[in-house]
Amino acid sequence: AQTVTQSQPEMSVQEAETVTLSCTYDTSESDYYLFWYKQPPSRQMILVIRQEAYKQQNATENRFSVNFQKAAKSFSLKISDSQLGDAAMYFCALEIRAGNQFYFGTGTSLTVIP
Amino acid sequence: GAVVSQHPSRVICKSGTSVKIECRSLDFQATTMFWYRQFPKQSLMLMATSNEGSKATYEQGVEKDKFLINHASLTLSTLTVTSAHPEDSSFYICSARDRFYGYTFGSGTRLTVV
Numbered sequence: 001a002q003t004v005t006q007s008q009p010e011m012s013v014q015e016a017e018t019v020t021l022s023c024t025y026d027t028s029e030s031d032y033y034l035f036w037y038k039q040p041p042s043r044q045m046i047l048v049i050r051q052e053a054y055k056q057q058n059a060t061e062n063r064f065s066v067n068f069q070k071a072a073k074s075f076s077l078k079i080s081d082s083q084l085g086d087a088a089m090y091f092c093a094l095e096i097r098a099g100n101q102f103y104f105g106t107g108t109s110l111t112v113i114p
Numbered sequence: 115g116a117v118v119s120q121h122p123s124r125v126i127c128k129s130g131t132s133v134k135i136e137c138r139s140l141d142f143q144a145t146t147m148f149w150y151r152q153f154p155k156q157s158l159m160l161m162a163t164s165n166e167g168s169k170a171t172y173e174q175g176v177e178k179d180k181f182l183i184n185h186a187s188l189t190l191s192t193l194t195v196t197s198a199h200p201e202d203s204s205f206y207i208c209s210a211r212d213r214f215y216g217y218t219f220g221s222g223t224r225l226t227v228v
Contacts, residue, residue, distance in 0.1 A: 035216070035217075037219075043221075044219070044222065045209075047216070100146055100163070106156070106157045107155075107156070107157050109155070
């Protein structure tokens, strides 16, 4: 069975500072992707960043980067230079390529303090 | 990128009536679409996987007769909540998988049953 765990229900960060959101996962599959999604108050799910498991290099998208530790099954998201618009729920997700299986973590609510 | 259009965004219906929610992939074909339910401040819970031209696969505990799913074309899946009751009030989100962009989510439907 696959699991995705986000151990931080809530986080806060000062504007312009850096924050790291944690995610661990468990799977016996070798072909999988990992994602971070953002869900603002509008509740639209927005893809923040994606990491293919076979790639060693950590994915980066502008101010967002991940620390992918495959052996430890850890996939944390770092947000640099935090902005007020970053305030949202953040979900870590795991996709098992075989069988179109997709698993969400429980989410982390991020507050950005002006 | 890939776009998934979901309608309506909000619906209020009387108890005992049925409500249909549509999910369309606008610029790609989706052989598989997914329907989620989300309670306030909780993660997305997969309800069913919708397969074009065949029966949907429901997750354990989801009533097939209550939540009817139809995926008649490669760009449209519908979720019909039949004989809705107040406990069916929730936020429903669809998603579809595009081979290039991965999973794309609709903007969600807030259902209120009165």
